[in-house]
Amino acid sequence: MSAESNVFVGTGKRKSSVARVRLAPGSGSAIVVNARTIESYFPRETSRMVINQPFEVTSTVGQYHVDVNVHGGGNAAQAVAVRHGITRALLLANPELRPALKKAGFITRDSREVERKKYGRHKARKRPQYSKR
Numbered sequence: 001m002s003a004e005s006n007v008f009v010g011t012g013k014r015k016s017s018v019a020r021v022r023l024a025p026g027s028g029s030a031i032v033v034n035a036r037t038i039e040s041y042f043p044r045e046t047s048r049m050v051i052n053q054p055f056e057v058t059s060t061v062g063q064y065h066v067d068v069n070v071h072g073g074g075n076a077a078q079a080v081a082v083r084h085g086i087t088r089a090l091l092l093a094n095p096e097l098r099p100a101l102k103k104a105g106f107i108t109r110d111s112r113e114v115e116r117k118k119y120g121r122h123k124a125r126k127r128p129q130y131s132k133r
Contacts (some may be wrong), residue, residue, distance in 0.1 A: 008092040012085025014110050017073030021066065021085030023093055029055075029062040033082070034069060047079035054087045057104045058097045064090075084109060 008023040031051065033041040042048050055061045066086065070078045087106040090097055101107050115124040122128065 008089040010085040010088030010090075010092065012081040012083065012088060012109075014080040014084060015073045015077040015113060017070060017077040017081040019068055019070040019078065019081040019085040021068050021082065021089050023086070023089040024065045024067070025063065025093070026065065029064075031066040032068065042075065042079060044075065047075055050079045051082050051086070053083055053104070054090055054101060054106055057100050057106070058090060058094075060090065060094075060097075064093075080110065 006025055010021045010023070012019040012021060031038040038048055038051065042051065052061070055064075068082050068085065070082055072078075073081070083106060087101050091101065091107070098107070117124050120128075
């Protein structure tokens with residue numbers, strides 16, 4: 001995370017998704033994800049709502065142009081990774097927003113990862129079927 005000439009950069013993560021977010025002040029509420037509009041990249045309304053949550057909590061809707069590069073994971077995890085990256089970039093832009101973002105739970109990275117598959121098991125914990133005879 002670094003600030004360079006009024007551009008604030010934040011990295012967000014969730015599961016295996018990584019989102020690099022660049023916030024530039026002004027220029028409306030345009031959110032560009034992987035060189036596509038947010039509507040075309042995240043067709044589900046709930047994903048778009050998750051991404052906009054940090055702006056709604058801090059009352060900064062429409063004050064930043066957001067450019068996101070995200071890869072890995074699925075749609076839902078990518079949306080939460082973008083939210084985490086936006087939160088980190090907002091903290092660089094204005095540290096006074098920290099209490100509101102902390103109370104909403106956006107600062108903490110969701111550290112849950114997929115458990116690895118063990119040998120002798122069908123999945124991470126699922127055992128083979130028991131046979132008495």
